[in-house]
Amino acid sequence: MTVKKISWTNAIALAAVVLAITAVVVKNVEGNTGRQLLNVSYDPTRELYRDIDQQFVAKYEKETHRQIKIKQSHGGSSRQSRAVIDGSAPADVVTLGLYSDVDALRKQGLIAEGWSKRLPNNSQPYASTIVFVVRRGNPEKIHDWPDLLRPGVEIITPDPKSSGNGKLSALAAWGSVIKRGGTQEQARAFLKAFYEHTTVLDTGARASATTFAVEKVGDVHLTWENEAIREVAESKGDLEIVYPPVSILAQPYVAWVDANTTRHRSEADARAYLQFLFSDEGQETIARSGYRPINPQIARKYSTQFPKIELFPITLIARDWDDARQKFFAENGIIDLVYKPKPQ
Known part of the structure; x- marks a missing residue:
């Protein structure tokens, strides 16, 4: 058998071809x-x-x-x-x-x-908007914003400092007073009482849903409409949606x-x-x-x-979103004044 020798020049050329083909393959894979x-x-x-x-x-x-x-x-x-x-x-x-x-x-x-x-x-x-989720049969008879402040009613909603749901819940509660002709002072008093009925402030909407639906804490959950629909569908009849007459346009x-x-x-x-x-x-x-x-x-x-509900814009309660953020959620804003964390 004759063994054909490959010169160094040919070997180098062959190696270059192999490397080029490999590079193309790698590039194509990538x-x-x-x-x-x-x-x-x-x-x-x-x-x-x-x-x-x-x-x-x-x-x-x-x-x-x-x-x-x-x-x-x-x-x-x-x-x-x-x-x-x-x-x-x-x-x-x-x-x-x-x-x-x-x-x-x-x-x-x-x-x-x-x-x-x-x-x-x-x-x-x-x-979207903010609606109420209640337990089967609505035992606390919650139909409107003032019902949230009845003695013994426990509200679940997220922290307004970290959550859009939490911010919208606060703004919807405030706006529900203004929309009906209430004053700034009455809205402030309502929001202060609202947080006195709120015992858990989770960081986001899904955590609040877990607190209410899974851990069964609270009487009413204020949440995004889509989250309420999902929450009720997964509850197998244990939860119901309540649409208040007015809420915020999200x-x-x-x-x-x-x-x-x-x-x-x-x-x-x-x-x-x-x-x-x-x-x-x-x-x-x-x-x-x-x-x-x-x-x-x-x-x-x-x-x-999507049931009909009167949805008010942010301009009912502030000039725009920047104004609402500063007025309600900045340091020493309305939320800081009306909400005092409960001692652990």
């Missing part, structure tokens, strides 16, 4: 892993974005031939906003409960000026985080992801998940799911 977005959201949206993410990923890959993975982070809306600001949650997109929680990122230079005009409906893909906001999408090179993906929320498919999923869609045709289709 390319096939796709892209990734981090959606930093508020507490009770886990189920909504689980469904949205599945639909968007399939649609995006079909249209662009690019794979994408969506990661989620959930917690109290204001706490989530702070996590994006301090860098512990490097969000590509935020889908938070309050305008002020998103705009706080603009103030820190993370989101561009005019961010709310970059998407339809001022970057509000759906609306309008969650969404945005891509320019500082992070620039660094991650993910702006096009992030923009497409958020635009999907305003599509017919996204709006259908939003409605099925217990949020009030902005698409009028889809809203009519799901009208029986």
